[in-house]
Amino acid sequence: GDMIGIIGGGQLGRMLAMAAARLGFRTTILEPQPDCPAAQVSNSQILADYDDRAALTSLAARSAVVTYEFENVPVGAARHLCEHVPVFPPPLALETAQDRLAEKSFLNRQDISTARFLPVDDDADLRAALDKFGGSGVLKTRRLGYDGKGQRVFRNARRDASDGAVEAMGGVPLILEDLVAFDFEFSIIAARGLDGSMMAYDAARNEHADGILRRTTVPAGIDAQMEKTAREATFALMDALGYVGVIGVEFFALADGSVLANEFAPRVHNSGHWTEAVCVVSQFEQHIRAVAGLPLGLPGRHSDCVMENLIGDDIERIPDLLGEPGVVLNLYGKTETRPGRKMGHFTRLG
Ligand code: ATP
Ligand code: MG
Numbered sequence: 001g002d003m004i005g006i007i008g009g010g011q012l013g014r015m016l017a018m019a020a021a022r023l024g025f026r027t028t029i030l031e032p033q034p035d036c037p038a039a040q041v042s043n044s045q046i047l048a049d050y051d052d053r054a055a056l057t058s059l060a061a062r063s064a065v066v067t068y069e070f071e072n073v074p075v076g077a078a079r080h081l082c083e084h085v086p087v088f089p090p091p092l093a094l095e096t097a098q099d100r101l102a103e104k105s106f107l108n109r110q111d112i113s114t115a116r117f118l119p120v121d122d123d124a125d126l127r128a129a130l131d132k133f134g135g136s137g138v139l140k141t142r143r144l145g146y147d148g149k150g151q152r153v154f155r156n157a158r159r160d161a162s163d164g165a166v167e168a169m170g171g172v173p174l175i176l177e178d179l180v181a182f183d184f185e186f187s188i189i190a191a192r193g194l195d196g197s198m199m200a201y202d203a204a205r206n207e208h209a210d211g212i213l214r215r216t217t218v219p220a221g222i223d224a225q226m227e228k229t230a231r232e233a234t235f236a237l238m239d240a241l242g243y244v245g246v247i248g249v250e251f252f253a254l255a256d257g258s259v260l261a262n263e264f265a266p267r268v269h270n271s272g273h274w275t276e277a278v279c280v281v282s283q284f285e286q287h288i289r290a291v292a293g294l295p296l297g298l299p300g301r302h303s304d305c306v307m308e309n310l311i312g313d314d315i316e317r318i319p320d321l322l323g324e325p326g327v328v329l330n331l332y333g334k335t336e337t338r339p340g341r342k343m344g345h346f347t348r349l350g
């Protein structure tokens, strides 16, 4: 069949559906929100929760392959789908990326360096972990954090700083990571095909504000050896996961030339949006190609560029941006503007 099922109807689902259409595929999204960004561009929608078994069975029945646009798809739902239809990226990738402890442990098992980390379940764990990391660290919820939510930074903390900290984070399982004094952050957007072939786009430099990705710059101005290390780590990770699709891996670049992996997203990634403006094949088309079992495209790009997110009131810049030559604009069709909400992005060429 020519139907691709997509779990999740946000902007990433929307851009995947648009890329799928260009390759001649139809798409069905599984998404409980009727007025979601992807609904405006996909062929059909199943209005149900992501773990609704009847809805999943119906999605499987009409799809040749099912993929997803966010990393918190319930693993049970993905495994259930797998009994009826190919699901890419594989549920193992979801399961690993959903828990920061499992994720960092998995990376280390592939000889991919990360910040040091320790699991934290109570204040005593936190005190011991802070002692071990010299009083500084980033405390994160193991699950469900995004855009820097569910995080607390400790800098040269006093010994009693841990008192009540676990409760204040919601009493959920946590992880303390070493506070990394990175030089800058970058990401590798890569893909692995059904036949095991792999490609990676050029490394992209990322700047965050208030925990949210603000700007991505290509080229990243990164040392060639560091980029090679990150690219090889990404390829090793994809091989170990039996991965199919596009992946986004975030890295810290340190002043001493070393590279630490921070986290990976088993999906198309915000820091890869620039590929739609300057690459022969965008990350969205690349993902559709991969999950549909088609050959991967080349990662080449024709221009240097800077991608910026339009967050909340940033949409007031749209008229000015449209008046600028060499700006590629992409709006997500969200009707309601809220502070911190990603409304669209643009890529400035050159
Ligand atoms: P995303 O929206 O990218 O999924 P997230 O909420 O999952 O974000 P992280 O990417 O782990 O969280 O952290 C958000 C940002 O916080 C990072 O991009 C980085 O700037 C900073 N940060 C995270 N971990 C560390 C660390 N161990 N040391 C120093 N800074 C860190
Ligand atoms: Mg994350």
Ligand code: MG
Binding pocket: 250, 262, 263
């Ligand atoms: Mg991140």
